[in-house]
Structures are given as C-alpha cells and as structure tokens.
Amino acid sequence: MIDRVTAPTLTGTRHGFLGRQGGVSTGIYASLNCGLGSADDAAAVVENRARAVAAVAPGAALVTLHQVHSPTVVTVTEAFPDADRPRADGMVTDRPGLALAILAADCAPILFADIEAGVIGAAHAGWRPALHGVLPATVDAMVALGARRERIAAAVGPTIGRRSYEVDEGFHDRFLADDEAHERFFASGRAGHHQFDLEGFIVQRLADAGLTRIAALGLDTYAAPERWFSYRRTTHAGEPDYGRQISMIALPA
Template identity: 65%
Template sequence: MPGDAVEFLTVPALAGTRHGFVTRRGGVSAGLFASLNVGLGSSDDRAAVLENRRRAMDAVAPGGRLVTLHQVHSATVVPVTAAFPDDARPPADAMVTATPGLALGILTADCAPILLADVAAGVIGAAHSGWKGALADIGPATVAAMEALGACRGRIVAAIGPTIARASYEVDLAFVERFCAAAPENEAFFAAGKPGHAQFDLEGFIAARLAAAGVKTVVAMGVDTYADEDRWFSFRRTTHRAEPDYGRQLSVIAL
C-alpha cells in the first residue's frame, strides 16, 4: 500500500462541499498501520501520522485547516470558528461550522463517520458515531447545532460513511436489550445471530435517527470496514486477531 495514491470516496448529494471518506491507502505508515493512518492516539510514529494527515488534506481539501477532536463516544457537539492545536483537541464527537477554510475531520475504525451540509446556508457538520453515540443521538444533536448556525434541517444532507456492517457486527443479548429499553422499535435493527447473539445494523439505526430528526436526505453508503481489509482499518478485526493496535481513517468536509 505505501506508494499508492490517496484514495477517497465522495457522495454526490454533498456536492457544493469539499469532502471525502479517505481509505487507508496512500500513506507512509508501516506494519499494522499501513499505510494512511491518521490516528494521533495510536502508537504509530507521530511524524508518519502527521504526514498522512497532510496527504489526506492535500487530496480532499487542499489549503483547508484540518480540525479533529478527542473523540470520547459522547453526544457532545462543538461549534468551531478557528482551528485549534492537535494537542488541545476538545473531548467531543461532533463539530459544526460556518467558517470557510476549516476542514472538519472525523477518525474511525468501524464506528460511523457522518458528514452533513446545508450548502445554501453555508453550514457543515461532522460526527463520530459508534453505538454509544448513536444511542445518545449524536446525529440529531449535530443537526440541532447546525440549525443554531443558520442551517435548515429540511435542507441538510447527511452521508453515513464506511462503518461496520450488520453482517460483521455481532452483539450479545444484553446489548440488544439496552437498545430496546430505549425504544421497543429499535428491535428492527437487529437480526438473528448465533445462540445468545444478534447482528446489529449500526448504519441503519443512525439513518433512522437522522430521518426522525427531520433530515430529508440521508445517504447510507453501505461500505463495511470490517470486511474490506485492503481499504479500511477495523478495530473489531484487530481485536479478533489480538493485535496490539490499529490505524484510523479520516472523513473530512470543508466549505
């Protein structure tokens, strides 16, 4: 993978923004982190991570100022008007901005990145949604924060990027019960698995919560991070292999 071009996926519905769901290809990291690992919290060489982040930005939003968070699986959203240092990233899981030149970046390795835009209002958002954030409604919270900056939720477009798919996401019955206790209809996002387990549709759950929040255009890309090792890092794949660490990929949006 080292030496490949930086590769990223885009969504036509987000036209009018500079955005991309960046794969793991085209970076300088080696070993478990090969090759475009952008995770400052990983044990990868920091110089390599910074070079990977630079390459990703040059590919998706050249000239933009990358802003990332200290992601903590919360429903906390922060408005951003200026870039902050990498070592002063606030603990949060989503950002919104109306400031041109800022590139909102989300790091994932099975959790879902969500990129959002109301192009007419000049407001964008980006969220990190694992199951905890999804259950706490990080998506709708991001929509509300965009609305506070002048967006109209009926115009907001949301794209759910590469994430672990239901076929790869086995959970126990206590997990299912947690979701069903929040709302009985959440049972629809679980399929039967092996005895004592179920398969969870994280992407479908997030899409449904965004739609319920009034987002009329929700794009679910249907890309499984666990199943495609050549293109995506995966925390669960690493866990199943008892590997000591894992890389993170970047999803970014800028005006």
C-alpha cells in the same frame, strides 16, 4: 494513491471518506493512518493527515476532536492545536477555511452540509453516541448557525456492517429499553447473539432529526482489510493496535 469516496448528497462541498491507502505508515498501520491516538510513529501520522487534507481540501486547516463516544457537539470558529482538541464527537462550522474531520475504525463517520446556508458538520457515531444523541445534537448545532433542517444533507461513511457486527443479549436489551422499535435493527445470530445494523440505525436517527437527504454508502470496514482499518478485525486477529481512517468536509474555498 489515496482512496477517496464521495457522496452525491454532499455535492458542492469539498469532502471525502478516505481509506487506508496512500500514506507513509507501515506494518499494522499501513498506510494512511491518521489517528493521533494510535501508537504509530507520530511523524508518519502528521504526514498522513497532511496528505489527507491535500487530497480533499487543499489549503484548509484540519480540525479533529478528542473523540470520547459522547453526544457532545462543539461549534468551531477557528482551528485549534491537536493537543487542545475538545472532548466531543460532533462539530459544526460556517467558516470556509476549516476542514472538519472524523477518525474511525468501525464506528461511523457522518458528514453534513447545508450548502445554501454555508454550514457543515461532522460526527463520530459508534453505538453509544448514536444511541445517546450526537446526531440530532449535530443537526441542532447546524440550525443554530443558520442551517435549515429540511436543507441539511448527510452521508454515512464506512462503518462496520450488520453481517460483521455480532452483539450479545445485553447490547440488544439496552437498545430495546430505549425503544422497542429498535428491534428492526437486529437480525438473529448464533445462540445468545444478534447482528446489529449500525448504519441503518444511524440513518433512522438522522431521519428522526428531520433530515430527508441521507446517503448510506454501505461500506463494511470489517469485511475489506485491504481498504479500511477495523478495530474489531484487529481485536479478532490479536494485533496490539489499529489505524484510523479519516473522513473530512470543508466548504468551498
């Protein structure tokens, strides 16, 4: 059975943050691996992606990106072949038949909606795109389609939690060079290290972009191996690859 988490801020859309259960992949990819970039069996990934769409937005055309940890955002007017996915980390649309989806395995998927305007968005925010502007860029692209900043709601899906996200001094210093106020997103760790609150940082970035309706689900991908894929957990376990969970939003049919 597919594990689907929804957010109250996105009521009125077809959306879901899906876990790793309910697919056909096996081994380290078990079971709902939706990552085209993984080394999983391609036919299994295609089937998993079809199951994900059926669970969230039946009949919609799935749209995903070639995610590159960038601040780049695209406006989607029609579905494109998987082989032609744009290199970007955010997307927006006002087309009801499209299901915008983000793949992640520790980075945060963020879903957006202005129901009144009929505009939705989705973004992939690891620390790089979050720091470098993918979130305000996604909001700006929604506004360009007719959304109003004060009406846009957002939800931050499963991502690595602060207790699981150890970073070094160089990482810490990079954030403080951008703004010393970012210190509040770091907690003390072992010598020479810190624990980084990616989810909290993203929520602040969304608020800075003018959003007031933000849900943070507080789901730590690293800490629940039976429920979520995690790049960092896979790395620590010495596994050769990892699956990706999918998060999706579509306008009402």
